[in-house]
Amino acid sequence: MSAQPPAPSPAPAAPKTNHIGLPKADYEGAKSTLCLGCGHDVITKQIINALYEMGLEPHKVAKFSGIGCSSKTPAYFLNRAWGFNGVHGRMPSTATGALVANPTLHGIGVSGDGDTASIGIGQFVHVVRRNLPLVYIIEDNGVYGLTKGQFSATADIGAKQKGGAVNDFIPIDCCSLAIELGGTFVARSFSGDMKQLQLILEAAIAHKGTAIIDVISPCVTFNDHEGSTKSYKYSKEHDTPVHEVGFVPFFEETLAEIPAGDSKEVAFPDGSVLKFRGVGRDYDPTDKEKALKTIHESHGKQEILTGILYVDPSKPTFSELLGATGESLTSLPLEKVRPGREALEEIMESLR
Amino acid sequence: MSSVLTETTSRAGASSEVVANDFSLQxxxxxxxxxxTANSVLxxxxxxxxxxxxxxxxxxxxxQGLPTWFTIRANKDGYIARKRDLDVLVCMNPETADDDVREARAGAFVVYEKKLGLENxxxxxxxxxxxxxxxxxxxVKITSAPEHAKLRKLIVNMVYVGVVADLMGIDLEETEKAIxxxxxxxxxxxxLNITAARLGLDYAKANFPSKIPFRVERMNATQGKIIIEGNAAAALGCVFGGATVCAWYPITPSSSLCESFIDFCxxxxxxxxxxxxxxxxxxxEDEIASIGIVLGAAWAGARSFTSTSGPGISLMSEFIGLxxxxxxxxxxxxxxRVGPSTGLPTRTMQGDxxxxYFNSHGDTKHPVLFPASPEECFTMAQEAFDLAEQLQCPIFVLSDLDLGMNTWMSDAFPYPTSPLKRGKVLDADAIAKLKGGWGRYKDVDGDGIPYRTLPGTPNAYAAYFTRGSGHDEKAQYTEKPQDWVNNVNRxxxxxxxxxxxxxKPEIQDPFHAPAGILAYGTSHYGSTEARDKLAKDFGVQLDYCRLRALPINAEAADWMRRHDRIYVVEQNRDxxxxxxxRDEFPELATRFVPVKQYNGLPLDATTVIEGVLGDRDQQKQKRTA
Known part of the structure; x- marks a missing residue:
């Protein structure tokens, strides 16, 4: 598909634009209908920032979601992109279908903790195994908001519901699970750390396989009370970045935020570079075993480890494993999809 | 109902009368x-x-291990439905031999493994x-080499092919070509297999001077035809129908459709x-993901499909509603296949x-196609893609185990000549002309079918948001009662x-009779054979309508209105x-007489004949009472 620029927005005084010449307004969406102060709205804002900074062409983005508060948010960013709000827990399959049908699209999936870790755990597991090119954001607040505050499968053991009920079941840690399953980009962030979140999102967009980002996103209505382990206060106090993240996309040359020196670098095939600087602990996001050990240990210490917990840009993506042409399968000319008359005749002859 | 007739009356076996090209062998x-392999060769x-x-x-x-039966029906008049009564039995399985013989009709011929001692x-x-x-x-004679010892169990089957060839007059040259x-x-x-077949043929020649009077004699009724399973035919239809995305989960009896598609592709x-x-x-990973992938791919603009069986449809239902x-x-x-639940997963049924038709929650109805032959599996697969894209909705193609997994004689498939009908899709230029005037769910043409765009279309007005929740013509979220009603009415x-x-239905009205048989899918074969026999042997003349799709179109509705007693043949209990x-034509409700078979076996003509004659007896009694 050609890179024909979209219709220009009205621009009275040459607004600030990104590297493909679009203003940020072109990345915005409808007005949010979530509760005032919802962590999800902060994430939406950072998604807009990341898409703008990365300069994706809006019409080449496809947004996917399941069902729940989180899954409403694709309507709140990038109006100029197609959105598919599917069924509960099945975002990965609709994204898989659309992105194998048209691999030239950039897929952004938004899900929640119920949508992913409870009803959707099966599809989550398999999309990670396949390494589908998809940014998969889990807006994680430990409860079901739209049905008024029931626990989800990421609720911590001992966490208190608003009405006082205590969760007795072991939470599913989507990040360690994703790493176990061969995830190639696994990150955790916190809606209260906008800078880290935006950088992780930008790196996730540059990553060619599945990028899992579990974002702790407090529910201000049903899970922000004393005794909650997903409240804003608790999350802020327990947020433990494993490193400082820096990201230099392929179209930029320098990085201001992180000085060179004691940082570790991971290069992406497109030329983008991820940089990590230690923050008082020895953490290597390319060491799978150690990453898992560190995450497991953090559970006992009530730490919410954030940062890019594991990354391996070298693994083949689903598209590569499928052996597909890489071009869109949606409008191939007839001669590419209908074999010739002689091919049918040959098959008929073999059946006589 | 008691059996009102037997299929074979005073036929071969009772006398030395020779019957050419009309038998059933198991x-x-x-x-x-x-x-x-041996059965296919035979x-x-x-x-x-x-x-x-x-x-x-x-x-x-x-x-491995449980009994299996393969039934071959040969018929000079082209009747290929299952027959209840068997003329020739080949008994190789000690587990079932006694039952097989006990159930055989009087006068049947039994070829058997001597060790079984069936004549003791x-x-x-x-x-x-x-x-x-x-x-x-x-x-053992032909597998004495140590490397052949393991093959004995397999090769022995080709020996019975040779024996049957001699006893029934099959030209061994054709058997060799088939091998x-x-x-x-x-x-x-x-x-090795040809040697085995010859061994059987020679043994029968030397030891059985009296042959089976059911004979295979050369005729010319299969020229140009092919042998194929319905699932392979449907897979070919998907290849030539331009499908580019397939997602599936293994389930009997559907798996071979997607596996054939893989092989062809x-x-x-x-x-x-x-x-x-x-x-x-x-x-x-499951059927839910399969249909999710199919819908995602189709939303992006690819021709996509899945294949499954009843349990898979149940799992897909939420997505199908979306x-x-x-x-x-x-x-x-x-x-x-036979349900509910796991049911009889290797037996056939028209049970879904x-x-x-009504799959999913809320108000839902879907077009359903009923292929009745491999050729229709091929053509209807292509039509299904055209219809799905033209109508922008899920389309069901209802085959069954009998059609999908059994081997059928078929005309060679016609090469498709029409282009792919991709439906109402607006490209960037069309959107540019419409500017803000486009609405994803707007009925512009009065046929209820809106226009869509495909993700990636390079125009700022092209994108829209797809959701299962309430939406208006512009695809915007709405909970307004009138918006909902307008949309579902469209x-x-x-x-x-x-x-x-x-x-459209296949209609055969040779008699312009007041009554007729209505069937669909694989019920066609037993029904048409029954219709011919009813006319020939019982003087009961019936017209025939084979429904090829739902919803019912005008042609089928007219046919039903023309006939005041309609025998509806189906392979399900209900x-x-x-x-x-009865729901769609309440004024005709009393005309429909269900004729059903639901024992997991392919429909036979006798069931239909019994159903029709039984109803006519009842009607007569009512009139005389």
Missing amino acids: VATANGSGSQ MRSIFRMGVPVSGKNLFPSNI PGRKRDDLTYYAVPFSELV AKQLKGKPKAID DDLRIDPVTKKKNVTIIQA GYYAEIPAVIFDIQ ILLC IARKFDTARTMVP AQLVTIL
Whole structure:
């Protein structure tokens, strides 16, 4: 598909634009209908920032979601992109279908903790195994908001519901699970750390396989009370970045935020570079075993480890494993999809 | 109902009268014993002699050990439905031999493994003719080499092919050609199997001077025809119908459809330049993911499909409702098997008519196509993609185990000549002209079918948001009562448009009779044979309508109005099609007489004849009472 620029927005005084010449307004969406102060709205804002900074062409983005508060948010960013709000827990399959049908699209999936870790755990597991090119954001607040505050499968053991009920079941840690399953980009962030979140999102967009980002996103209505382990206060106090993240996309040359020196670098095939600087602990996001050990240990210490917990840009993506042409399968000319008359005749002859 | 007739009256066996090209033969073996190759060869040998033939495999849900039966029906008049009564039995399975013989009709012929001792005192039936063959001893002769010892279990099957060839007059040359075709590219296996067939033929020649009077005689009724399973035919239809995304989950009896698609695509869908695939096939983690992938791909603009059976449709139901309401094309093959639950997964049924027609929650209705032959599996697969994209909705193709997994004689498939009908898709230029005037769910043409755009279309106005929740013409979220009503009423109008587009029925009204048979799918064969016999043997003249799709179109409705007694033949307990007909045509409700078979076996003509005659007796009694 050609890179024909979209219709220009009205621009009275040459607004600030990104590297493909679009203003940020072109990345915005409808007005949010979530509760005032919802962590999800902060994430939406950072998604807009990341898409703008990365300069994706809006019409080449496809947004996917399941069902729940989180899954409403694709309507709140990038109006100029197609959105598919599917069924509960099945975002990965609709994204898989659309992105194998048209691999030239950039897929952004938004899900929640119920949508992913409870009803959707099966599809989550398999999309990670396949390494589908998809940014998969889990807006994680430990409860079901739209049905008024029931626990989800990421609720911590001992966490208190608003009405006082205590969760007795072991939470599913989507990040360690994703790493176990061969995830190639696994990150955790916190809606209260906008800078880290935006950088992780930008790196996730540059990553060619599945990028899992579990974002702790407090529910201000049903899970922000004393005794909650997903409240804003608790999350802020327990947020433990494993490193400082820096990201230099392929179209930029320098990085201001992180000085060179004691940082570790991971290069992406497109030329983008991820940089990590230690923050008082020895953490290597390319060491799978150690990453898992560190995450497991953090559970006992009530730490919410954030940062890019594991990354391996070298693994083949689903598209590569499928052996597909890489071009869109949606409008191939007839001669590419209908074999010739002689091919049918040959098959008929073999059946006589 | 008591049996009002027998299929075979004073036929061969009772006398020495020879019957040419009209018999039913059954081979009983153990599952996994490798009899499939031999049975295919036997069937193909008869086919190669120009005689219409069908083969039905009755197999257990098991990999090895449980009994399996293969039935071949040859018929000069082209009747290929299952027959209740068997003329010739080949008994190789010790587990079932006694039952097989006990159930045989009087006058049948039994070829059996001598070791089974079926003619021992106390076991022998006087009304059968037996041919005892020491198969297990014979086969040792040609598999004495140590490397062949393991093959004995397989090769012994080809020995009975040779015996049957001699006893029934099958030309061994055709058997040899059939072996060469079946085992193409394996010269050693071909040699060994031909040797085995000759061994059987020679043994029968030397030991059985009196042959079976059911004879295979050359005719010319299979010229140009092919032998194929419905699932392979449907897979070919998907290849030639331009499908580019397939997602599936293994389930009997559907798996071979997608597996055939994989095989065909490995040859036919490789890009000549890049050598890469211009198709994507995904074995998903379950049926829910399969349909999710299909809908995602179709939403993006690919022709996509899945294939499953009843349990898979149940799992897909939530997504299918989304497909209906969000108006996304999808093609769903349902190769029906016996349910509910696991049911009889290796037996056939037409049991998912209601499940599919009304699939999902809320107000839903879907077009359903009923292929009745491999050729229709091929053509209807292509039509299904055209309809799905033109109507922007899921389309069901309802095949069944009998059609999908059994081998059928068919006309060669016609090369498709029409272009792919991709439906109402707006490109960037069209959107540019419409500016803000485009609405994803707006009924511009009055047929209920809106226009859509595909993700990636380079125009700022092209994008829209797809959701299963309430939406208006512009695809904006709404909970307004009138918006909801307007939208679902438009989708109902679209369904009326579908009525005019789905395949028309096959109507045969030779008698312009007041009564008729209405059937669909594989019920066609037993029904048409019954219709001919009813006219010939019982003086009951019936017209015939084969429904090829739902919703019911005008042609089928007219036919029903023309006939005041309609025998609706189905392979399910609850007369599922009749339920739909009575609902949609309440004024005709009393005309429909369900004729049903639901024992897991393919429909036979006798069931239909009994159903029709039973009803006529009742009617007569009512009149005289």
